[in-house]
Amino acid sequence: MDGFLAADIGGTHIRVAAYPTDAIKPILHKRIATRGENTPTERLIDLLVEVSGSLDHVLGIGADVPGYIDPRIGLIYTAPNIPGWRNLPLQAILHERFRVPVALGNDANMAAYGEWEFGAGRGHQDIIYMTISTGIGGGVISDNKLVLGHHGLATEMGHVTVWPEGPMCSCGHRGHLEALASGTAIARWVSEQLALNSPSILSSSPKPTARDISQAAEKGDALAQEALGRAGKFIGQALANYLHIFNSSIIILGGGVSHSGPYLMDPLRSALERNVISPAYLDGLQIKIAELGDDAGLLGSLALIRSQST
Amino acid sequence: MDGFLAADIGGTHIRVAAYPTDAIKPILHKRIATRGENTPTERLIDLLVEVSGSLDHVLGIGADVPGYIDPRIGLIYTAPNIPGWRNLPLQAILHERFRVPVALGNDANMAAYGEWEFGAGRGHQDIIYMTISTGIGGGVISDNKLVLGHHGLATEMGHVTVWPEGPMCSCGHRGHLEALASGTAIARWVSEQLALNSPSILSSSPKPTARDISQAAEKGDALAQEALGRAGKFIGQALANYLHIFNSSIIILGGGVSHSGPYLMDPLRSALERNVISPAYLDGLQIKIAELGDDAGLLGSLALIRSQST
Numbered sequence: 001m002d003g004f005l006a007a008d009i010g011g012t013h014i015r016v017a018a019y020p021t022d023a024i025k026p027i028l029h030k031r032i033a034t035r036g037e038n039t040p041t042e043r044l045i046d047l048l049v050e051v052s053g054s055l056d057h058v059l060g061i062g063a064d065v066p067g068y069i070d071p072r073i074g075l076i077y078t079a080p081n082i083p084g085w086r087n088l089p090l091q092a093i094l095h096e097r098f099r100v101p102v103a104l105g106n107d108a109n110m111a112a113y114g115e116w117e118f119g120a121g122r123g124h125q126d127i128i129y130m131t132i133s134t135g136i137g138g139g140v141i142s143d144n145k146l147v148l149g150h151h152g153l154a155t156e157m158g159h160v161t162v163w164p165e166g167p168m169c170s171c172g173h174r175g176h177l178e179a180l181a182s183g184t185a186i187a188r189w190v191s192e193q194l195a196l197n198s199p200s201i202l203s204s205s206p207k208p209t210a211r212d213i214s215q216a217a218e219k220g221d222a223l224a225q226e227a228l229g230r231a232g233k234f235i236g237q238a239l240a241n242y243l244h245i246f247n248s249s250i251i252i253l254g255g256g257v258s259h260s261g262p263y264l265m266d267p268l269r270s271a272l273e274r275n276v277i278s279p280a281y282l283d284g285l286q287i288k289i290a291e292l293g294d295d296a297g298l299l300g301s302l303a304l305i306r307s308q309s310t
Numbered sequence: 311m312d313g314f315l316a317a318d319i320g321g322t323h324i325r326v327a328a329y330p331t332d333a334i335k336p337i338l339h340k341r342i343a344t345r346g347e348n349t350p351t352e353r354l355i356d357l358l359v360e361v362s363g364s365l366d367h368v369l370g371i372g373a374d375v376p377g378y379i380d381p382r383i384g385l386i387y388t389a390p391n392i393p394g395w396r397n398l399p400l401q402a403i404l405h406e407r408f409r410v411p412v413a414l415g416n417d418a419n420m421a422a423y424g425e426w427e428f429g430a431g432r433g434h435q436d437i438i439y440m441t442i443s444t445g446i447g448g449g450v451i452s453d454n455k456l457v458l459g460h461h462g463l464a465t466e467m468g469h470v471t472v473w474p475e476g477p478m479c480s481c482g483h484r485g486h487l488e489a490l491a492s493g494t495a496i497a498r499w500v501s502e503q504l505a506l507n508s509p510s511i512l513s514s515s516p517k518p519t520a521r522d523i524s525q526a527a528e529k530g531d532a533l534a535q536e537a538l539g540r541a542g543k544f545i546g547q548a549l550a551n552y553l554h555i556f557n558s559s560i561i562i563l564g565g566g567v568s569h570s571g572p573y574l575m576d577p578l579r580s581a582l583e584r585n586v587i588s589p590a591y592l593d594g595l596q597i598k599i600a601e602l603g604d605d606a607g608l609l610g611s612l613a614l615i616r617s618q619s620t
Contacts, residue, residue, distance in 0.1 A: 068590060077590060126460045140555075142457050142464075149452075149557020150436045151590060156554040159587045161547060164473055171587040237471060244466040245450075245555065247459020277469045277481040280378060280387060280461060 003027065003055045004309070005048055006302040007063035008295075010034060010107075011081025014044050016051045019302050021059065024118055028054035040082050041090070045097055052098075060101040061094055062305030064110035064297040070152035071105050103305045107297050109146055109155065111290070112139025114300030115252050119291035126248040129290070130157055132235065133255035135170065136178040140246055158182065162238050177238045181231035183210030183257045190227045198223050214260040228263040235264075236271025243272075243281045254290035313337065313365045314619070315358055316612040317373035318605075320344065320417075321391025324354050326361045329612050331369065334428055338364035350392050351400070355407055362408075370411040371404055372615030374420035374607040380462035381415050413615045417607050419456055419465065421600070422449025424610030425562050429601035436558040439600070440467055442545065443520075443565035445480065446488040450556055468492065472548050487548045491541035493520030493567045500537045508533050524570040538573040545574075546581025553582075553591045564600030 001020055008015040014034050017026035028051050034040050044063075052058050067079030074091020094102045105113065112121075112129035121127045127141040136158030140147040147154045158178030159171055166175030167185070179185055187210050194203050200223035202208045202216050216224035239251055257264065269287065276282060292299055311330055318325040324344050327336035338361050344350050354373075362368050377389030384401020404412045415423065422431075422439035431437045437451040446468030450457040457464045468488035469481055476485030477495070489495055497520050504513050510533035512518045512526050526534035549561055567574065579597065586592060602609055 068588070124460075142452060142459075143455060145453060145455070147452050147457075147556065150434075150559040151557055151593065153557040153588075153590055154452075154555060156587065159554045160551040161585070162471065162474070164547075173585060173587060237474075241470040242555075244469045245464060245552075246457065247461055247463040249460040275471070275483060277466065277483060278378070278463075280463055283461065 001027065001055060002057040002059055004059055004302055004305050005052055005055075005061045006298045006305070007044060007048065007061065008107075008298040008301065009040075009044065009063060009065050009079075009082065011066060014040070014047055015298060016044075016047045017298055017302075018051050018054045021306075024299060024302065034082060039084055041084075041088070041093065045094070048094070048098070058098060058100050060103070060305040060309045061098060062103045062105075062110075062301030062303075063090070063094070064105050064107040064301045065090070066107045068153055069104055069106050071103070071109075071148060072152060074102065074104050076104075101305065101309050103301070103308050105146075105301065105304055106139075106152070108137030109139040109148075110300030110304065111254055111292075111296035112141065112252075112300065113146055113303055114292050114296040114298070115254070115290050116141050117303035118299050119296065120252045120288040121250055124248075124250045126246060127250050127252060128157075128239070128242050128246055128248045129252045129254060130235070130239070131255035131290075132181065132253065132257040133183050135184070136182045136255075140248070142246060157238075157242065160238060160241070162234050177234060181234040181238075183255075186210045186213055186227050186231050186257065189230065190223060193223055193227075200224065210257055210260075214257075214263075217263040218261065225263045228260050229267040231257070232264040232267035233271045236268040237275050239268070239272050240275030240281075243276055243285070247281060249284055250286040250288060252288050252290050254296060258289055311337065311365060312367045312369055314369055314612055314615050315362055315365075315371045316608045316615070317354060317358065317371065318417075318608040318611065319350075319354065319373060319375050319389075319392065321376060324350070324357055325608060326354075326357045327608055327612075328361050328364045331616075334609060334612065344392060349394055351394075351398070351403065355404070358404070358408070368408060368410050370413070370615040370619040371408060372413045372415075372420075372611030372613075373400070373404075374415050374417045374611045375400070376417045378463055379414060379416050381413070381419075381458060382462060384412065384414050386414075411615065411619050413611070413618050415456075415611065415614055416449075416462070418447030419449040419458075420610030420614065421564055421602075421606035422451065422465075422562075422610065423456055423613055424602050424606040424608070425564070425600050426451050427613035428609050429606065430562045430598040431560055434558075434560045436556060437560050437562060438549070438552050438556055438558045439562045439564060440545070440549070441565035441600075442491065442563065442567040443493050445494070446492045446565075450558070452556060467548070467552065470548060470551070472544050487544060491544040491548075493565075496520045496523055496537050496541050496567065499540065500533060503533055503537075510534065520567055520570075524567075524573075527573040528571065535573045538570050539577040541567070542574040542577035543581045546578040547585050549578070549582050550585030550591075553586055553595070557591060559594055560596040560598060562598050562600050564606060568599055
């Protein structure tokens with residue numbers, strides 16, 4: 001059978017799947033650790049070779065990468081979690097090795113692309129996708145096209161200032177959305193409150209994670225509920241601003257934190273509705289949780305290479 | 311001679327110009343007051359008829375409108391400064407009357423389009439255009455396309471929160487860029503400081519305008535310089551965020567306040583450079599003052615109708 005290979009490259013694992021030309025159920029799907037005795041590039045190539053054995057002909061390869069990348073020239077500028085990946089012409093390397101079309105994308109962009117093609121965003125032309133996990137990232141479809149920018153660095157949606165006096169962000173700037181509403185930020189805020197002896201069922205765990213906080217909120221813990229509500233409020237405020245910029249018909253929320261339920265989502269919706277300058281921005285607007293889970297990037301990479309091979 | 315008509319519709323004046331098929335020097339250019347004995351729509355049609363007399367055949371009509379408008383369906387939702395323009399199907403009305411293709415756009419979007427086609431943005435594929443005058447608006451070209459959104463309401467660039475505790479915006483929300491850095495906001499801040507007896511050569515004028523403040527800054531007035539620097543800092547911060555979203559190759563600044571010189575521009579550039587998360591966003595970035603002045607919207611409307619008529 002002919003088909004495509006898609007790779008999802010993360011800081012912990014590399015996953016590769018082989019797909020038929022026109023279905024999204026993989027023929028074969030394997031994963032390995034990103035770090036090992038040989039380099040991540042060699043490990044990726046070995047896994048692509050292995051999984052390609054399930055296809056008669058490989059028609060193309062799509063891959064998503066966690067980092068700054070220019071998809072137009074297939075160059076990875078930096079991928080902080082992948083050892084040695086700096087100014088790496090990965091597209092050229094894979095093309096040289098496999099002699100088929102290769103398409104690369106940033107992981108959040110590819111997740112947006114996957115949700116657009118196969119997930120919660122099907123049929124929409126203007127999509128804001130925001131992923132909320134350790135950090136906050138995103139991707140935007142504007143009039144049926146992924147917004148990339150002239151070097152491919154667009155839609156870094158976590159790095160907008162929402163509170164100038166707010167806490168320091170991982171990027172070294174103050175008050176970004178990521179520093180206030182990512183899983184890391186939620187966990188840090190709860191730890192700070194626990195250190196001030198705020199009452200909570202979390203006070204026995206020294207370093208609660210965003211997942212612990214989400215579970216505590218469901219059990220009725222007031223501090224955990226406040227933490228999620230606070231994050232939801234900042235996300236809603238930022239999303240209102242993004243609606244003024246993109247006037248999208250759907251907002252898709254991905255990443256672990258997006259599954260925190262009403263304690264996050266209700267304040268998020270309220271802040272969004274309170275902050276738009278006109279109800280016209282809410283007209284026909286859908287807000288949905290992402291549907292593809294961990295496979296969004298893989299399926300986005302598949303959609304991208306398919307779109308470039310027809 | 312065959313040619314196109316372009317209309318620039320403002321709260322004070324309606325301007326209409328007739329252009330040859332492939333030049334930007336108008337054959338005839340007229341303007342009338344927006345308000346008079348008959349309705350703005352009738353006045354617009356009369357002026358279009360009058361100016362069309364300079365052409366043998368009208369090939370199409372482009373127009374920019376100050377307000378919320380869906381250019382895909384040619385509908386004006388609201389245009390607060392034009393009496394009676396609410397849910398007005400202007401494109402259909404003009405098409406019915408003239409029987410030629412008609413294209414409409416929001417005024418800031420059309421100014422962006424004009425600067426892209428004929429002005430400071432020529433040759434760029436990714437443009438942020440921001441106009442700073444009474445209010446703050448803008449338009450974005452992403453990968454050679456105007457960003458519109460699903461109802462055409464995109465790129466309301468003045469209505470992003472840059473300081474949550476900041477002053478109230480004209481739209482009724484707190485801390486928007488427009489409330490901190492528009493000409494109106496600059497003038498209001500100076501008036502507040504004068505009421506607190508801040509020393510300034512402006513203290514003799516009861517209500518200094520943004521233009522007065524700009525002139526006072528040039529004469530060395532410290533309060534006026536501080537007012538422009540403060541606005542520049544907020545604009546630079548917002549533009550850094552927009553670069554993270556669009557990764558554009560050029561920022562074009564239009565509107566009266568953009569001509570305030572180094573007292574505005576130096577703090578703007580510093581804030582922009584200080585706030586980007588990676589120098590990659592500055593790589594190849596140009597920052598330019600708009601070139602087309604008051605004709606940007608007219609020429610954008612011309613470019614739009616030409617692009618739709620070929």
